[in-house]
Amino acid sequence: MENVTVEMEHKLPRPGVSKLDGLTWPWMVTRETLDAMKVFEVREDDVWVVTFPKSGTHWALEMANLILVDGHEHKINRAEVGHPAEFDYSIPGMSASSRRPQRTLPQYKYIQNWKAPRVVMSHLPEEQIPEQILQGKGKVVYVIRNPKDIVVSYWHFAVPWTFDKRYEDWECFFQMFLKGETIYGSWFDHTLNYWNKHRHDKNFLFLKYEDMKQDTTKAVIQMADFLDNPLSEESINRVVELTSVKSMKKRFDTSVNPKSPKDVPSAGSEITVDRAPSGPMTPEEIITKYPIGAPKLVRKGITGDWKSKLTVAQNEALDGLFREKMAGSGLTVRFE
DSSP: OOOOEEESOSOOOSSOEEEETTEEEETTOOHHHHHHHHTOOOOTTOEEEEESTTSSHHHHHHHHHHHTTTTOGGGSOGGGOOSOTTOOOOSTTOOSOTTSOOOSSOHHHHHTTOOSSOEEEEOOOGGGSOHHHHTTOSEEEEEEOOHHHHHHHHHHHHHHHTSOGGGGSHHHHHHHHHTTOSTTOOHHHHHHHHHHHHTTOTTEEEEEHHHHHHOHHHHHHHHHHHTTOOOOHHHHHHHHHHTSHHHHHHHHOTTTSTTOOTTSOOOSSEEOSSOOOSSOOOHHHHHHHSOEEOTTSSSOOOSOGGGGTOOHHHHHHHHHHHHHHHTTSOOOOOOO
16 A cells, blocks of 8 residues: 555545644644644643653653552553544544554543543644643653664654555665654654753653663652652652563563453553454443553663664764754753
């Protein structure tokens, strides 16, 4: 099937991307969802985990969810953990998987009915984030990961999804990433727009993936304090253990644990059953009836993996672009 690129179109056959507001989006992001997110009603106790894709999103999301229940995983409502807020899997004929029951509503409409405090995931650029967040409502945890590891992880993620046939060629994907032509646009624009505009805002916490990996305990304490939910030492240890790569692979990754029990956490991407029912189901019904996880959700969870993929020329090209784009920003990242 040829790649499909359309402007302001809802009925996208998969695979495909859409071009909206000057950016390339995965097919599950539509004009409706982008418009809805700008005026989305944010609650004061909302927690938004925002990242450029492949920046440790589910890791930070799980950390936030666990912090709010003092590290007691069984208290997390897994029906209220899932897709980015801007996704819409209710498009007729579309689904996250051929084995997944059809969603009946865009994700943001499900989120509207979640119980407080809501922990919401998004990859939206700063220009598309809800206006009320920019006005100081709710709290945002923004995770920054170095672009070298991101481009490698992004490629491994994007190719199986077949968003764009050009992504299959590593060099082509790398060059598109440098130009900001892959889905969600430029890492530099995404990161710097949030950093430059909001690093001093009280409702924003910026965490660096590499720092979180080096000292996860410190990251948990930082996030807990930011969320006004300080933890005991025992609770901190529980959160650290449950957000380890080993634990998350065991609990979330269906390619590692394909026959997991029905209480496996929902990562919102895949149902590990042979066939899905013909009719639509609510997230709560899906959680109750099916073991849910995501294949390859946690790939390696390390820093410095770019060394195994980037050529010398690619590394030098990204270094040069990094120096140019980041000059004067005051933002530094570690590459290993």
